[in-house]
Amino acid sequence: MMDLPKNEADLIDMAHEFARTQIAPNAPAWELDRRIGLETMKEAAKMGFTGIQVPVNHGGLGFSFSCKVRVLEIMAGEDFGFAMSLVNTHNVAVKLAREAPSEIVLAYVPDILAANKLGCTALTEPGAGSDVGAIETSATKVSNGWLLQGEKAWITNATLADVIIVYAQTEAGSGTSGIAAFVVDATRPGFIREPRFDLAGQHSIGTGGFRLNGYVARPNEMLAPPGRAFKTVVGEINGARTYVAAMCCGMVDKALNICAEYGRHRKTFGKPLNARQGWRWHLANAATDLTAARLLVRQAAAQIDEGVDAQLNAAQAKIFATRMAERHLPALIQAMGAEGLREQYPLGRHLIGSRVAGFVDGSTEMLLERVASFIR
Numbered sequence: 380m381m382d383l384p385k386n387e388a389d390l391i392d393m394a395h396e397f398a399r400t401q402i403a404p405n406a407p408a409w410e411l412d413r414r415i416g417l418e419t420m421k422e423a424a425k426m427g428f429t430g431i432q433v434p435v436n437h438g439g440l441g442f443s444f445s446c447k448v449r450v451l452e453i454m455a456g457e458d459f460g461f462a463m464s465l466v467n468t469h470n471v472a473v474k475l476a477r478e479a480p481s482e483i484v485l486a487y488v489p490d491i492l493a494a495n496k497l498g499c500t501a502l503t504e505p506g507a508g509s510d511v512g513a514i515e516t517s518a519t520k521v522s523n524g525w526l527l528q529g530e531k532a533w534i535t536n537a538t539l540a541d542v543i544i545v546y547a548q549t550e551a552g553s554g555t556s557g558i559a560a561f562v563v564d565a566t567r568p569g570f571i572r573e574p575r576f577d578l579a580g581q582h583s584i585g586t587g588g589f590r591l592n593g594y595v596a597r598p599n600e601m602l603a604p605p606g607r608a609f610k611t612v613v614g615e616i617n618g619a620r621t622y623v624a625a626m627c628c629g630m631v632d633k634a635l636n637i638c639a640e641y642g643r644h645r646k647t648f649g650k651p652l653n654a655r656q657g658w659r660w661h662l663a664n665a666a667t668d669l670t671a672a673r674l675l676v677r678q679a680a681a682q683i684d685e686g687v688d689a690q691l692n693a694a695q696a697k698i699f700a701t702r703m704a705e706r707h708l709p710a711l712i713q714a715m716g717a718e719g720l721r722e723q724y725p726l727g728r729h730l731i732g733s734r735v736a737g738f739v740d741g742s743t744e745m746l747l748e749r750v751a752s753f754i755r
C-alpha cells in the first residue's frame with residue numbers, strides 16, 4: 380500500500396496526539412450531555428482537520444483521501460461520533476469548494492474550516508432511508524429560485540448545522556433522476572430545526588432533523604441539477620463507505636490496546652489474564668480480523684485517490700469492517716470483565732458506534748446488494 384508524503388504523515392501524528400489529549404478526555408461528557416463536541420471541533424479546525432481534502436486555494440490542506448481516512452480512524456478510536464461529526468462538516472466544505480459558485484464558497488467555506496459554522500448533508504427522510512428514490516422533499520421552480528418543502532431526519536450534525544446540502548425531488552415520481560442538490564442556510568426563513576434525536580448512544584454525532592416550509596433557495600444555490608445530483612452522491616458514497624470502515628478499525632484497534640494493557644496486569648487465580656491461552660485468543664482473533672479489514676480499507680482508499688471506481692471494494696470494506704467491529708467489540712469487553720463497561724473507556728460507546736456504522740452511507744444489506752451486482 381502506498382506510503383503517504385511527509386506532510387500527510389505529520390498530520391497523522393498530530394491526529395494521534397489530538398485524539399489522546401482532546402477527544403479522549405472530553406468524549407464521555409459529550410455523551411452525558413448528549414451533544415456535539417463543538418469546542419473540540421474548533422481546536423481540530425486550528426490544526427487543519429476540518430479541511431484535510433479542501434483545496435489549498437480555498438484555505439484547506441489539499442491532502443489525499445487516504446490521509447483523511449487514517450485521521451478518521453485514529454479519531455474514531457476515541458469517539459466514533461466526533462469523527463462522524465467532523466467528517467460530515469469537512470465534506471460540505473470540500474463539496475462547496477469544488478462545485479459551488481464563488482460567492483457561495485466565500486459565504487460558507489472559510490467559516491466551516493474554522494468550525495464557526497457546521498455543515499451537514501441531508502438525503503434521508505422520515506419515510507425514506509435506503510430507498511433514496513422515494514424521498515418526498517420537493518423542489519419547485521418559482522420566480523426567485525426553488526421552493527423547498529419537506530422533512531429530513533437522521534442527519535449527522537443536524538442539531539447544530541448552519542449550512543446543509545439538501546437533496547430534493549424536482550419531479551414527483553421520477554425516482555433518483557429527478558433529485559437535485561441545494562445549499563440551504565439554517566438562518567433563513569422556512570428552515571425549522573427539530574429537537575435532537577435521543578438515541579441509545581453516540582450523541583456526539585448530533586443526529587437530528589429539520590423541516591423546510593416555504594424555504595426559497597436562490598438560483599445559484601442549486602448545487603447540482605437533476606440527473607447529476609444523484610450520480611455525484613453515488614461517487615461520493617464510496618469514500619464515505621471507506622472511511623466508516625476505517626472508523627470501525629479505529630474502534631477495534633483502541634479496544635484491543637486497552638484490553639491488552641489490562642490483561643498484562645489483571646490477575647486471576649494467581650496469573651495475569653494474558654497468561655491464559657483462551658483469553659489471548661480473543662485478542663488474537665480481533666487482531667487478525669482488524670488487519671484484514673485495514674487492508675480492505677487501504678485498498679479502497681488507494682483506488683479513490685487514483686480515481687479508480689471503488690464501488691466494489693468500498694462496499695466490501697464497510698461490510699467486513701462493520702461486522703468485524705460488531706463481533707470483536709463485545710468480545711473485547713468480555714475479556715476485560717466488568718471493568719470494560721466503565722465510562723472511562725470508550726468501549727461501551729464503541730458498541731453503539733459499530734451499530735451506527737451498519738446503517739450510515741448504505742446499510743449492510745444495501746451493500747450486500749451492491750457486491751451481489753458484481754457477481755456474474
Ligand SMILES: Cc1cc2nc3c(=O)[nH]c(=O)nc-3n(C[C@H](O)[C@H](O)[C@H](O)COP(=O)(O)OP(=O)(O)OC[C@H]3O[C@@H](n4cnc5c(N)ncnc54)[C@H](O)[C@@H]3O)c2cc1C
Nearest residue numbers: 500501502503508509533534535586735738739740742744
Ligand atoms: C446516527 C446516524 C446518522 C446518520 N446520518 C445521516 C446523514 O448525515 N445524512 C443522511 O442523509 N442520512 C443519515 N443517516 C441515515 C442512514 O443513511 C439511514 O439510516 C440508512 O440509509 C438506512 O435507512 P433506514 O434507517 O431508513 O432503514 P430502512 O431503509 O427503513 O431499512 C430498514 C432495514 O431494512 C433493510 N432493508 C431495506 N430495504 C431492503 C431490501 N430491499 N432488502 C433487504 N433489506 C432491506 C435495511 O438494510 C435496514 O436494515 C444516519 C443514520 C444514523 C443512524
